[in-house]
Amino acid sequence: xxxxxxxxxxxxxxxxxxxxxxxxxxxxxxxxxxxxxxxxxxxxxxxxxxxxxxxxxxxxxxxxxxxxxxxxxxxxxxxxxxxxxxxxxxxxxxxxxxxxxxxxxxxxxxxxxxxxxxxxxxxxxxxxxxxxxxxxxxxxxxxxxxxxxxxxxxxxxxxxxxxxxxxxxxxxxxxxxxxxxxxxxxxxxxxxxxxxxxxxxxxxxxxxxxxxxxxxxxxxxxxxxxxxxxxxxxxxxxxxxxxxxxxxxxxxxxxxxxxxxxxxxxxxxxxxxxxxxxxxxxxxxxxxxxxxxxxxxxxxxxxxxxxxxxxxxxxxxxxxxxxxxxxxxxxxxxxxxxxxxxxxxxxxxxxxxxxxxxxxxxxxxxxxxxxxxxxxxxxxxxxxxxxxxxxxxx
Amino acid sequence: xxxxxxxxxxxxxxxxxxxxxxxxxxxxxxxxxxxxxxxxxxxxxxxxxxxxxxxxxxxxxxxxxxxxxxxxxxxxxxxxxxxxxxxxxxxxxxxxxxxxxxxxxxxxxxxxxxxxxxxxxxxxxxxxxxxxxxxxxxxxxxxxxxxxxxxxxxxxxxxxxxxxxxxxxxxxxxxxxxxxxxxxxxxxxxxxxxxxxxxxxxxxxxxxxxxxxxxxxxxxxxxxxxxxxxxxxxxxxxxxxxxxxxxxxxxxxxxxxxxxxxxxxxxxxxxxxxxxxxxxxxxxxxxxxxxxxxxxxxxxxxxxxxxxxxxxxxxxxxxxxxxxxxxxxxxxxxxxxxxxxxxxxxxxxxxxxxxxxxxxxxxxxxxxxxxxxxxxxxxxxxxxxxxxxxxxxx
Numbered sequence: 077x078x079x080x081x082x083x084x085x086x087x088x089x090x091x092x093x094x095x096x097x098x099x100x101x102x103x104x105x106x107x108x109x110x111x112x113x114x115x116x117x118x119x120x121x122x123x124x125x126x127x128x129x130x131x132x133x134x135x136x137x138x139x140x141x142x143x144x145x146x147x148x149x150x151x152x153x154x155x156x157x158x159x160x161x162x163x164x165x166x167x168x169x170x171x172x173x174x175x176x177x178x179x180x181x182x183x184x185x186x187x188x189x190x191x192x193x194x195x196x197x198x199x200x201x202x203x204x205x206x207x208x209x210x211x212x213x214x215x216x217x218x219x220x221x222x223x224x225x226x227x228x229x230x231x232x233x234x235x236x237x238x239x240x241x242x243x244x245x246x247x248x249x250x251x252x253x254x255x256x257x258x259x260x261x262x263x264x265x266x267x268x269x270x271x272x273x274x275x276x277x278x279x280x281x282x283x284x285x286x287x288x289x290x291x292x293x294x295x296x297x298x299x300x301x302x303x304x305x306x307x308x309x310x311x312x313x314x315x316x317x318x319x320x321x322x323x324x325x326x327x328x329x330x331x332x333x334x335x336x337x338x339x340x341x342x343x344x345x346x347x348x349x350x351x352x353x354x355x356x357x358x359x360x361x362x363x364x365x366x367x368x369x370x371x372x373x374x375x376x377x378x379x380x381x382x383x384x385x386x387x388x389x390x391x392x393x394x395x396x397x398x399x400x401x402x403x404x405x406x407x408x409x410x411x412x413x414x415x416x417x418x419x420x421x422x423x424x425x426x427x428x429x430x431x432x433x434x435x436x437x438x439x440x441x442x443x444x445x446x447x448x449x450x451x452x453x454x455x456x457x458x459x460x461x462x463x464x465x466x467x468x469x470x
Numbered sequence: 471x472x473x474x475x476x477x478x479x480x481x482x483x484x485x486x487x488x489x490x491x492x493x494x495x496x497x498x499x500x501x502x503x504x505x506x507x508x509x510x511x512x513x514x515x516x517x518x519x520x521x522x523x524x525x526x527x528x529x530x531x532x533x534x535x536x537x538x539x540x541x542x543x544x545x546x547x548x549x550x551x552x553x554x555x556x557x558x559x560x561x562x563x564x565x566x567x568x569x570x571x572x573x574x575x576x577x578x579x580x581x582x583x584x585x586x587x588x589x590x591x592x593x594x595x596x597x598x599x600x601x602x603x604x605x606x607x608x609x610x611x612x613x614x615x616x617x618x619x620x621x622x623x624x625x626x627x628x629x630x631x632x633x634x635x636x637x638x639x640x641x642x643x644x645x646x647x648x649x650x651x652x653x654x655x656x657x658x659x660x661x662x663x664x665x666x667x668x669x670x671x672x673x674x675x676x677x678x679x680x681x682x683x684x685x686x687x688x689x690x691x692x693x694x695x696x697x698x699x700x701x702x703x704x705x706x707x708x709x710x711x712x713x714x715x716x717x718x719x720x721x722x723x724x725x726x727x728x729x730x731x732x733x734x735x736x737x738x739x740x741x742x743x744x745x746x747x748x749x750x751x752x753x754x755x756x757x758x759x760x761x762x763x764x765x766x767x768x769x770x771x772x773x774x775x776x777x778x779x780x781x782x783x784x785x786x787x788x789x790x791x792x793x794x795x796x797x798x799x800x801x802x803x804x805x806x807x808x809x810x811x812x813x814x815x816x817x818x819x820x821x822x823x824x825x826x827x828x829x830x831x832x833x834x835x836x837x838x839x840x841x842x843x844x845x846x847x848x849x850x851x852x853x854x855x856x857x858x859x860x861x862x863x864x
Contacts, residue, residue, distance in 0.1 A: 111732040211732035271716035271740040272708065278741040279704045281734060282748075286697035288682060303680035310673045311705060314666065319804070322665035328771060336769060338505040338605035340675060340761055344768065346665040347672040354676075367734060374738065375730060377722060407801070410713070 088168045089159060090125040093150035095190060097121050100223045103199075107219060110375075113210035117199065120224050121146045121190030122182035125166060126174035128230070133464050135230050136172055136457065137221070138162065138181040139238030139245040142312075142369050143361055145189035148181040149174070164445040171450035172237065172457065182224055184217040184245070186369050188362035191220075195296060195362045207293035212368060214241065214376045218248045231256060235460055236396075237453065239263040239442030240409070241373045247417075250396040251382045257396040259460040261453060263442045264406050266413040267378040267387055267420075273408055276315050277370040280308035284363045293364050305363040306354030313353045318405035318438035322346060379420070387420035398428040399456040401449065403441040429456070482562045483553060484519040487544035489584060491515050494617045497593075501613060504769075507604035511593065514618050515540045515584030516576035519560060520568035522624070527858050529624050530571040530851065531615070532560060533632030533639040536706075536763050537755055539583035542575040543568070558839040565844035566631065566851065576618055578611040578639070580763050582756035585614075589690060589756045601687035606762060608635065608770045612642045625650060629854055630790075631847065633657040633836030634803070635767045641811075644790040645776050651790040653854040655847060657836045658800050660807040661772040661781055661814075667802055670709050671764040674702035678757045687758050699757040700748030707747045712799035712832035716740060773814070781814035792822040793850040795843065797835040823850070 099119045101107040106116030123146045128135065138148050140161065149166035151159050165171040166179055183191040186209075194209035201208070225233070233256050236246035243265025250257045269277075287304025289295055314322075326346035330336070342348050383390030398421055402414035411432045421428040433448055435441045442449065493513045495501040500510030517540045522529065532542050534555065543560035545553050559565040560573055577585040580603070588603035595602070619627070627650050630640035637659025644651040663671075681698025683689055708716075720740035724730070736742050777784030792815055796808035805826045815822040827842055829835045836843065 111730070113732075207734075211730075268722060270713055271720040271722065271738070272711070272713045274722070274738050275704075275708045275716060275740050275744050278736065278738075278744060279701065279708065282697075282701050282704060282745070283677065283680075285734065286677075286681065286701055303676075307673065307676050307680055307701075310669075310676060314669045314673065317666070319664055319666045319801075322669060326665040328662060328665065328668070328774075336505070336605075338507075340601075340679065340765065342672065344665070344668050344672075346669050350669050350672060351676070371734065380722075407713075 088170070089163065090150040090167050090174050092154070093123050093125065093147070093152065093160070095121050095123060095146060097190065098224050098227050100227070107216075107223075109210055109216045110213040111211050115185070115192070115210055118185060118192045118220055118223075119190070119196075120182050120185070120192075120220055122180060122224060123147060123160075125149050125179040126177050128178040132230055133232050133234060134177050134461070135233050136177040136179045137225075137233055137236045137246070137249070138166060138172065138179055139236065139242030140181065140184070141238070141240035141242045142366075142373070143357070144242070145187065146181050146183040148179070161443065165450060165453065171453040173454065176461065177234065177457065180225070180228070182221050184369070185220045186212045186217065186365060186372060188365040193362070194293065194364035194368055204296035206296060206364060209364070209368065212372050214244045214248050214372055215252065215381070217372065218245055218252055221245070221249070222253060225256075232464075233257050234464055235259045235261060235457055237261040237263070238265070240265060240439065241369070241376075244373065244376050247378060248376075250394045251378065251390055254394050254396065257394070258464060259397045259399070259456070261399045261401065261456060262414075262417070263401045263449075264403055264409055264439055266409040267417050268376060268380070269374055269409075270413070274374050276311065276408070277374055280311050281367050281370060283307040283311065284367060290363060293367075295363070300358070301363045302358040305358050305361065305366060306351075308363075308366055309357040310350045310354045313350060315408045316438055316440040318407065318436055320405060320436040321438055324436065387417070388423045391421050391424035391426055394424070394426060396426070397460065398426055399452065400428060400430045401452060402432045403438065404432055404434045405436050406439040406441065408439040482564070483557065484544040484561050484568050486548070487517050487519065487541070487546065487554070489515050489517060489540060491584065492618050492621050494621070501610075501617070503604055503610045504607040505605050509579070509586070509604055512579060512586045512614055512617075513584070513590075514576050514579070514586075514614055516574060516618060517541060517554075519543050519573040520571050522572040526624055527626050527628060528571050528855070529627050530566055530573045531619075531627055531630045531640070531643070532556065532566065532573055532575040533630065533636030534575065534578070535632070535634035535636050536760075536767070537751070538636070539581065540575050540577040541583075542573070555837065559844060559847065565847040567848065570855065571628065571851065574619070574622070576615050578763070579614045580606045580611070580759060580766060582759040587756070588687065588758035588762055598690035600690065600758060603758070603762065606766050608638045608642050608766055609646065609775070611766065612639055612646055615639070615643070616647060619650075626858075627651050628858055629653045629655060629851055631655040631657070632659070634659060634833065635763070635770075638767065638770045641772060642770075644788045645772065645784055648788050648790065651788070652858055653791045653793070653850070655793045655795065655850060656808075656811070657795045657843075658797055658803055658833050660803040661811050662770060662774070663768055663803075664807070668768050670705065670802070671768055674705050675761050675764060677701040677705065678761060684757060687761075689757070694752070695757045696752040699752050699755065699760060700745075702757075702760055703751040703755075704744045704748045707744060709802045710832055710834040712801065712830055714799060714830040715832055718830065781811070782817040785815050785818035785820055788818070788820060790820070791854065792820055793846065794822060794824045795846060796826045797832065798826055798828045799830050800833040800835065802833040
């Protein structure tokens with residue numbers, strides 16, 4: 077893959093990859109959702125890297141976060157500037173080694189990267205769903221992924237790995253389909269979002285819904301609510317960083333002539349950075365998807381929904397082994413929430429390892445290249461892989 | 471003041487108070503601002519509680535924060551539901567004892583509670599200033615307050631007390647007019663806002679400016695940018711609380727039938743609380759004032775502006791004694807920033823005491839009744855008062 081030598085410091089990449097699609101739940105066999113509504117047909121866009129082995133026991137599922145997609149690694153064309161969002165982790169001889177594992181990454185329902193979501197065409201009307209799209213939950217996303225995994229003829233999942241709401245999906249999988257899941261790595265995740273996190277995501281939704289271009293979600297084919305979505309991203313982006321990383325990256329540096337402009341266009345570098353993050357995001361993400369996915373993450377409450385109020389009871393359904401990872405500077409899903417998860421797992425008799433990674437980069441640390449994170453994941457996968465071989469094929 | 475027994479747990483109050491006004495800087499004698507622009511005439515609305523003693527050495531200035539006003543204590547009429555914003559601290563036998571001290575609280579310039587700000591009439595046009603109002607700084611606010619204090623015939627200030635940007639004003643006073651200021655109590659304050667705090671206030675400004683009703687600040691006499699201002703307040707309000715206080719106050723409690731509604735109207739109590747805070751705020755605050763005051767707080771950088779980059783040099787101008795107070799759960803102006811201030815003061819040879827108050831209520835803790843806070847302030851004032859008497863009248 078030498079043609080990607082300029083993109084990849086390690087000089088290794090899964091190379092050229094392609095989106096695949098799987099469509100199911102065709103009416104009248106629609107999928108039932110937690111809300112009581114039904115959805116179908118459902119298309120999932122997904123990608124795979126590496127090869128499924130003969131015993132079909134080398135499958136690693138990777139779950140993306142809020143604004144991610146199925147493109148976890150590699151390039152679509154030779155001209156692409158950037159590889160998939162977790163290319164530093166997924167590839168030959170990387171943390172999730174595609175020479176050993178068959179990696180599957182599916183775009184979640186509700187998203188805007190090809191899987192069925194509010195911007196998809198509603199077959200009942202011939203127009204985009206908009207707010208006619210039913211509210212979804214993390215469990216609904218997982219239910220759809222299960223259909224894909226069945227379709228691929230896979231019935232053992234060596235490991236499920238995901239950061240943030242990707243971690244929620246991984247955990248939900250382990251509780252919903254315990255016989256299929258051998259191990260899970262939730263990273264910077266939580267079993268339920270705090271009031272602070274819900275407040276922050278509600279502020280982001282209000283930003284979108286306050287934009288007159290949002291038109292109750294019916295903006296498709298007209299001007300999009302770009303100001304609202306950009307502002308939502310600004311707020312979200314702040315919550316993904318940490319005070320220290322923002323201090324180091326920007327401090328109080330000004331961006332013009334080192335003098336105050338005395339107007340409202342933005343004096344500080346951190347302001348123009350956040351404005352830029354907001355504007356860039358609008359080009360790649362759908363405002364309604366932002367509403368649906370943040371809402372799904374707010375709804376997630378594993379103990380309440382799977383354990384009649386008890387996280388221990390919820391985890392007692394699982395037989396998977398866990399490696400729980402948190403970041404010291406993550407204030408959105410702080411380490412305390414990972415520790416709470418680990419305590420419940422231990423009480424439920426689960427084989428769990430936990431590590432808080434010391435880093436200043438906040439919640440978003442899971443997306444950054446980080447040696448310790450890579451080593452922990454590859455080491456755990458290695459252990460799971462040997463145990464799985466010891467057990468023989470399923 | 472028995473008629474306020476229902477309002478005041480202690481049964482003591484400064485009673486009925488009245489707004490006073492002072493107008494100065496009449497053209498052509500306008501006040502020069504840090505931006506290089508000029509402003510005038512300037513009206514300050516202020517209130518006083520207690521009596522100025524013969525020696526005129528019992529003056530305590532209280533400074534309000536972003537959305538506060540001159541009404542720190544007491545009631546305007548017997549029918550008022552609520553007293554001034556710091557009534558739990560300011561009054562007879564309270565933390566700032568109006569039986570002993572003459573308390574002055576002035577509404578800052580840029581605000582919307584009577585002092586000259588963007589919603590005031592611009593005498594040059596006969597219409598509200600809007601964005602023709604010049605950008606202001608904390609030092610500009612203090613310069614205007616100095617004119618008021620001169621007008622009142624006061625040349626010694628026993629103590630300056632303020633929380634948040636009220637603390638910035640108190641510190642700026644001590645550096646700008648060192649001979650007048652005997653002591654200062656900055657509470658939950660900072661000598662410069664972090665990149666995180668600037669990012670958060672920029673998001674709040676963007677919320678206002680993205681509202682089409684804002685009309686580049688020219689909304690007076692038409693619909694106000696209520697959605698934008700409400701959202702700004704929501705974001706701000708989150709930053710004034712703490713994860714723990716939000717958890718205790720709301721957790722993940724739902725507000726209707728204890729079931730998800732599966733729509734975007736808000737399921738969780740924390741959502742409707744923040745929505746309510748936003749809506750309520752719109753009734754009492756001006757969107758442009760919000761822009762100007764947040765910008766002034768972002769600009770504040772004592773070391774840069776008063777010490778050629780050195781906080782120690784800035785403080786070496788002061789002769790005042792300091793009591794610096796922070797709150798353990800304040801993540802907007804965290805304790806580390808108060809400690810940085812204290813270290814610089816010590817290096818500058820200042821007599822400074824510091825206390826981090828252990829509380830879960832976040833940045834806004836200074837507005838809440840808190841015994842330790844009250845005792846620390848009253849004890850410090852007592853000490854300053856005795857020292858001042860020992861020195862004899864100025």
